[in-house]
Amino acid sequence: MKFACTVLATYAMVLFGFAGFGSAEPILPDVAKVDLYPRGARVLFSVPVAPHVNFDLPGSFDPSTVRPLPADGQKIMSFEATGVPRPGWIPEALRDLHAQIKENEKKLAVLTGRTSAIKQSFELLSGPLPKDLKGSDMPEYVDAARKTRENLETELIAVSAEMDETKKILDALTADFSSRMPPNSDTAVRISARVEGGDQLFVEAWTQQAGWNPFYRMNLDTPSGAIHSSLLAGARQHTGIVLEGDLFFHTAVPSTTVAPPDLPPLVADFAAKKVRRSDVMKEMAEISSRANFELAVPAPAAPPEILTAMTDMTTMAKGTLPGDNRQAEFLLGEFDLKSDVSIVSVPVLSEEAWITAETKKLPTPLLPGPAELSVDGRLSAKTRLAEQGAGTDLLLAFGKMPLVKAVREKMVSKEGSTWTGKGRLEDGYFIEITNGLEKKISVVLKDRIPVSAREKISVETIKIEPKPDEQDKESILSWKLSLAPGEKKRVEVLFRISFPAEETVVFR
Numbered sequence: 001m002k003f004a005c006t007v008l009a010t011y012a013m014v015l016f017g018f019a020g021f022g023s024a025e026p027i028l029p030d031v032a033k034v035d036l037y038p039r040g041a042r043v044l045f046s047v048p049v050a051p052h053v054n055f056d057l058p059g060s061f062d063p064s065t066v067r068p069l070p071a072d073g074q075k076i077m078s079f080e081a082t083g084v085p086r087p088g089w090i091p092e093a094l095r096d097l098h099a100q101i102k103e104n105e106k107k108l109a110v111l112t113g114r115t116s117a118i119k120q121s122f123e124l125l126s127g128p129l130p131k132d133l134k135g136s137d138m139p140e141y142v143d144a145a146r147k148t149r150e151n152l153e154t155e156l157i158a159v160s161a162e163m164d165e166t167k168k169i170l171d172a173l174t175a176d177f178s179s180r181m182p183p184n185s186d187t188a189v190r191i192s193a194r195v196e197g198g199d200q201l202f203v204e205a206w207t208q209q210a211g212w213n214p215f216y217r218m219n220l221d222t223p224s225g226a227i228h229s230s231l232l233a234g235a236r237q238h239t240g241i242v243l244e245g246d247l248f249f250h251t252a253v254p255s256t257t258v259a260p261p262d263l264p265p266l267v268a269d270f271a272a273k274k275v276r277r278s279d280v281m282k283e284m285a286e287i288s289s290r291a292n293f294e295l296a297v298p299a300p301a302a303p304p305e306i307l308t309a310m311t312d313m314t315t316m317a318k319g320t321l322p323g324d325n326r327q328a329e330f331l332l333g334e335f336d337l338k339s340d341v342s343i344v345s346v347p348v349l350s351e352e353a354w355i356t357a358e359t360k361k362l363p364t365p366l367l368p369g370p371a372e373l374s375v376d377g378r379l380s381a382k383t384r385l386a387e388q389g390a391g392t393d394l395l396l397a398f399g400k401m402p403l404v405k406a407v408r409e410k411m412v413s414k415e416g417s418t419w420t421g422k423g424r425l426e427d428g429y430f431i432e433i434t435n436g437l438e439k440k441i442s443v444v445l446k447d448r449i450p451v452s453a454r455e456k457i458s459v460e461t462i463k464i465e466p467k468p469d470e471q472d473k474e475s476i477l478s479w480k481l482s483l484a485p486g487e488k489k490r491v492e493v494l495f496r497i498s499f500p501a502e503e504t505v506v507f508r
Contacts, residue, residue, distance in 0.1 A: 029055050032202060034243045034321070036235055037253045041210035043243065044069070046200045053193040053201055058091075058323075059083065059184030060239040065206035066189060074198035079191075086188035091240035093324055097177050104170040111163045118156045125149050180324035182240035183209060209325075210237035212249055214332070216371035216385060220341065220357050220398050227337040227357060227396075231367065233317065238325035247321065247330065250314050251367065335364055337394070343443045344397075345406045347431055353404035353443060355380075359394040366394070373398045403436030404443065411494065423501040426462070428494035435483035445479040449495050450507060456500055463494040 029045035047055055057066070066081035090098050125145055195201050212235035219228045233249050317330035339357035346354075355375060368387040373380050373396065380399030388394060411428040435441055450459050451474055459475075470478040481489055499505050 029057070029203070031241075031243055031245060033246060033248070035248045035250060036210060036212045036233075036237075037250045038213065039211050039253055040206060040208050041237060041243075042204060042206050043239075045203045045205065047203070049074075049195050049198050049201050051194065053191070053195055055191055056084075056086070057189040057191065057205055058089075058182055058240040059086070059187030059189065060182045060209045061189050061205040061207045063189045065204075066191060067204055068193060069202040069204055070195075071198045071200070071202070074201075075196040077194040077196060079193045081189055081191045083187050084190045085186065087186045089185055089188070089240075091182065091185075091323060093240075093242065093322060094177060094180055097173060097180075101170065101173045101177060104166055104173065108163065108166045108170060111159055111166060114159050115156065115163065118152050118159065121152055122149070125152075180326070182238050182323065182325075185240060207237070207239050209239050211235070214249075214251075214367040214369040216366075216369065217374070218371055218396070219374040219377060220339070220355075220396075222341055222355070222376055225339045225341045225357065227339050227359065228334070229337060230334050231332045233315075233330045233332055234327055235321055235330060236325050236327050237321050237323055240323045242320060242323055244320040246316055246318060248314050248316050249330075249332070337362070339394075339396075343401065343404060343441055344446065345404065345433055345443050346446045347406035347408035347433075348447060350400065351405045351407060352400040352402050353406065354397045355399060355401055356395060356397050358396075361391050362388060362394055363390060365390045375399060401437075404434070404441065405436065406431050406433040406445065408447070423499050423503070423505075425497045425499075425505065426494065427497065428463070428492070430493070431491040432488055433481065433483070433491075434488045435485060438485050440482065440484050443481045443483060445481055445491065447477050447491075447493065449475045449477065449493060450497065451475050454499075456503075457505065458498045460496040460498070461494075462496055463492060465492045 029047045031043060032046040033044040035042040035044075043061075045055075045057070047053055063081045063083050068076050068079050070076050125148065189205070191203060193201065193203075212233050215232055215234055217230045217232065220226075221228070235247070235249070237243060315332045317332055319328070319330050321328050337359045339359045342356050342358070344354045344356050366385055366388045369385060371383050371385050373383060375398050381397070383396070408429055408431050411430065429447075431445065431447065433443060433445060435443075449461065449464075452459050464477070466479065468477040469480045477493070479491060483489060497505060
């Protein structure tokens with residue numbers, strides 16, 4: 001009896017991987033805090049204090065990043081985080097899916113057995129007739145065998161169809177399960193600690209299987225020019241456990257190595273006349289040995305809640321982030337912008353006009369990221385916003401307007417020579433712009449005439465009709481046109497270029 005108890009105790013120690021009879025079974029830690037970065041996440045776990053604290057984390061966490069964070073007055077007598085095998089672990093969120101897979105595998109096995117039995121019955125029916133069968137009983141036997149074979153063939157068709165459907169379902173479930181299972185699911189990070197003092201032990205761990213990115217949804221109200229904007233976080237994590245509660249979204253990833261900036265002197269010297277390969281290799285080695293550093297420029301974030309540090313900007317949302325790599329969205333804040341709405345037509349770029357909105361002096365900074373744009377509640381375009389600080393101007397194109405079109409046609413060029421021997425080129429174009437909307441609109445039409453890049457090339461304007469409302473130093477022409485429903489207007493531009501006859505003029 002004593003020997004049996006010793007064996008059982010030894011088996012328990014090996015099973016749980018802990019030394020000593022006082023060691024406890026691994027417990028499931030609570031998630032105390034989640035810090036999400038563009039690439040990776042830092043998770044703070046808490047467990048009740050005991051003489052021997054033991055718990056497991058999924059293998060998607062890096063054992064080298066696991067460290068205790070003792071509270072005031074708390075002592076960590078020993079701490080160890082090691083990778084151990086954990087084959088067959090299924091995250092709680094995937095257990096129902098795993099059960100469905102097993103159920104369909106069992107069903108497929110039963111159907112496979114029925115198919116084999118039917119095929120064996122076919123072999124029996126195809127064999128020689130019974131030796132004791134009398135001639136008068138032959139028709140009845142043949143008729144019964146034929147009916148039995150027909151029934152078996154009908155059953156085989158039904159079973160085969162059910163098998164094919166089960167295989168499709170099983171393949172889909174298996175593919176879904178494989179994509180949602182976390183990496184390194186057959187391993188775990190086993191944490192063992194001896195702690196004195198305090199009620200809870202906090203342990204920090206880092207995983208690369210997480211990330212987030214900001215994005216916007218903006219709706220332009222054309223009558224008022226108001227842009228209602230929402231800043232959201234698209235986040236995902238693939239650790240196999242659910243992270244919930246306060247989620248902190250950071251814009252900068254913590255540096256793993258950093259050194260003070262060391263600016264070497266700038267020395268003027270004669271260039272070497274000959275460079276040997278050994279000298280090149282030596283210089284490369286010197287460059288590699290110098291301290292490299294990056295100055296993290298934190299991207300600004302949108303209100304309402306933003307925490308600004310010297311190296312990072314953070315915002316927070318409450319919610320649940322599943323551990324199977326599914327994307328989740330979190331609302332970080334909403335804000336309104338006042339803008340001037342315009343319809344802009346640039347026919348050299350597109351026949352269709354753009355609807356644009358310009359905001360002067362942004363009241364809030366913008367994070368860089370994609371944006372879904374809508375006009376009067378209807379999705380119109382997608383774009384990417386650059387990082388912008390408060391007080392700057394923002395110009396957005398909310399999409400094209402297929403019913404406002406401008407057709408640009410090139411005029412016939414005329415080329416010849418003059419008494420000075422220099423070449424001359426007359427060129428130009430005309431634009432016809434049409435309003436296909438059922439309301440009156442104002443359109444800013446933009447085009448251009450060439451700008452000379454050489455002293456020996458001169459550009460002379462012959463005709464611009466009607467006269468543009470604006471012409472900048474780069475010869476960008478702007479007309480402000482008012483168009484009634486269905487109205488069409490025409491703009492004509494003609495210019496002359498003079499240049500040396502032996503040269504060829506190109507436009508770039």
